[in-house]
Amino acid sequence: MPELKTNHAKPAVVVDRASKTFGGTRGRASTPVLRDVSLDVLEGEFVAIIGPSGCGKSTLLSVIAGYTSIDSGDVKVAGQKVEAPGPDRVMVFQRPTLFPWMTAGDNVAFGLTLRKNRSNFADSKAISEKTTELLEMVGLQAFRGHLPFELSGGMQQRVEIARALAVRPQVLLMDEPFGALDALTRRSMQQELAAIHAKTGCTTLFVTHDVYEAIVLADRIVVMSSRPGRIREILPVTLSRELRRDSVQAVELARHMSELLHAEEDGAAV
Numbered sequence: 714m715p716e717l718k719t720n721h722a723k724p725a726v727v728v729d730r731a732s733k734t735f736g737g738t739r740g741r742a743s744t745p746v747l748r749d750v751s752l753d754v755l756e757g758e759f760v761a762i763i764g765p766s767g768c769g770k771s772t773l774l775s776v777i778a779g780y781t782s783i784d785s786g787d788v789k790v791a792g793q794k795v796e797a798p799g800p801d802r803v804m805v806f807q808r809p810t811l812f813p814w815m816t817a818g819d820n821v822a823f824g825l826t827l828r829k830n831r832s833n834f835a836d837s838k839a840i841s842e843k844t845t846e847l848l849e850m851v852g853l854q855a856f857r858g859h860l861p862f863e864l865s866g867g868m869q870q871r872v873e874i875a876r877a878l879a880v881r882p883q884v885l886l887m888d889e890p891f892g893a894l895d896a897l898t899r900r901s902m903q904q905e906l907a908a909i910h911a912k913t914g915c916t917t918l919f920v921t922h923d924v925y926e927a928i929v930l931a932d933r934i935v936v937m938s939s940r941p942g943r944i945r946e947i948l949p950v951t952l953s954r955e956l957r958r959d960s961v962q963a964v965e966l967a968r969h970m971s972e973l974l975h976a977e978e979d980g981a982a983v
Contacts, residue, residue, distance in 0.1 A: 722755040722756045722757060722758070723755065723756050724753045724754065724755060724756070725754055725755060725756040725757075725758070725790065725791060725883060725884055725916040726752070726753070726754040726777060726788075726789070726790055726884055726916065726918070727752075727753050727754075727787075727788070727789045728750055728751055728752045728753075728773070728776075728777070728786070728787075728788050729751050729786055729787040729788070729789075730749045730750070730751055730785065730786040730787070731747055731749075731750045731751070731773075731776060731783045731785070731786035731787070731788055732745070732747055732748050732749055732750070732783060732784050732785045732786055732941075733745075733746045733747040733769070733772060733776065733781065733782075733783050733784055734746065734784055734941075744940075745940065745941035746769040746772050746940060746941055746942060747769045747772055747773060747776070747783070747941060747942045747943075748941040748942065748943050749786070749943060750769075750773060750786070750942065750943060750944055751786075751944070752935060752944060752947075754884075754916060754918060755916070756916055757914040757915075757916055758916055758917075758932050758933065759910050759916075759917045759919065759930055759931050759932050760917070760918050760919070760931060760932065760933050760934075760935060761919045761920075761921055761926070761927035761930060761931035761933075761934045761935065762774075762918060762919065762920045762921075762934075762935045762937065763920075763921055763922065763923075763924065763927050763934060763935070763936055763937070763970065763974070764936060764937030764938065764939075764942060764945075764974070765937075765938075765939045765940075765974060766922075767939075767940050768937045768938060768939055768940050768942040769937065769940060769941065769942030770888075770920045770937060770942070771888050771889075771920060772942070773937075773942065774804065774886045774887075774888050774918060774920055776788055776795070777790070777795065777802065777884065777886060777918065778798055778802050778804050778886050779795050779796065779797045779798040779799060779802065780798060780804075790802060790883060790884055791883055800824070800880050800882065801882055801883040801884065802882055802883065802884045802886060803877040803878075803880065803882040803884075803885055803886065804877075804886045804887075804888065805870075805873055805874060805877050805885065805886070805887045805888070805890045806888050806889075806890065807888060807889045807890060807891075807892045807893050808893055809861065809866075809869040809870055809872070809873045810873065811861040811869060811872060811873060811876070812861075813860065813861050813862065814860070815860070815861075816857065816858050816859060816860055817848065817853060817856050817857055817858070817859050817860075817861070817864065817868075817872045818844050818848065818857035818858065820861070820872055820876050821844045821847050821848060821872060821875045821876045821879055822840050822841070822843075822844045822879065823876060823879075824876065824879050824880040825840045825843060825844070825879050825880065826840060843879060844857075844879070845857075847875040847876075847878060847879055848872075848875060850875065850878075850909060850912065851871040851872070851874060851875045851905065851909070852871065852905070853868060853871055853872060853875070856868065865898070866893065866894055866895075866898065867894055867898040867901065867902055870890060870891070870894070870902060871902070871905065873890070874890075874906070874909065878909070878913060878915065882915065883915075883916060884915075884916045884917070884918065885915045885916065885917045885918075886917075886918050887917065887918065887919045887920065888920045889920050889921055889922065890902075890919075891903065891921075891926070892921075892922070899926075903926060903929050903930060906930060907929065907930055907954070910930075919931065924967045924970045924971055924974075925958065925963070925967055927950075927970070928950055928952070928957050928958075928963050928966055928967060928970075929957045929958055931950050932949070932950060933947055933948065933949050933950065934947070934948045934950060934970065935947050936948065936970060936973050936974070945973060946973060948966065948969070948970065950966070952966075
């Protein structure tokens with residue numbers, strides 16, 4: 714299993730020799746997607762996952778979220794075996810899944826309102842205050858009363874992130890959340906997310922195809938092999954924030970990652 718970073722943080726997520734195969738029933742050929750994947754993610758860590766298309770990146774997130782079961786191995790969050798989805802894990806997808814009939818503020822407050830109704834989690838004033846705090850954090854308090862169709866794609870994704878953080882998940886799972894955005898908006902959202910993570914310290918796993926996006930955001934980058942997905946290499950990102958995009962060191966790290974990915978793609982094509 715990959716070694717943990719040498720600090721005092723505890724593992725928030727432990728994936729131990731997880732394997733998953735789809736199909737194999739009703740005459741269909743089986744498709745192995747993950748094979749013996751082992752990974753520890755520390756509390757508060759931001760880990761990016763990158764790999765060739767179809768290598769199981771999204772499946773790995775789905776397994777951790779509890780949406781997909783594994784055939785063998787073990788997955789734990791905060792020491793508890795993952796057997797189903799739970800409020801301790803929240804997924805953010807490539808395209809926002811906001812409720813179109815709800816305002817930005819009501820979308821952010823949705824999970825808190827469910828908790829209030831189910832367990833007297835908090836009163837309405839506390840929910841409103843928390844919603845304000847989160848909208849301010851993502852720079853959208855002025856758009857609290859807007860419906861999703863009145864917001865740009867980047868603004869919708871910021872609402873999506875605020876809604877995910879509202880329930881204070883132990884783990885935030887992000888499946889190419891900026892993949893549908895234009896280049897300028899995507900770069901802005903990367904900066905926003907880095908600032909949000911610095912403020913909240915929420916343990917985050919982030920799937921991307923963009924090597925520079927991984928470098929800009931992550932503490933460590935997991936490079937996966939072609940299907941069936943295995944962890945080929947784990948790269949620590951030790952560069953300071955100001956050196957992560959255009960420095961010689963960032964370019965060299967990006968080159969190394971690209972070589973790993975191209976080798977995997979060439980191997981898969983043979």
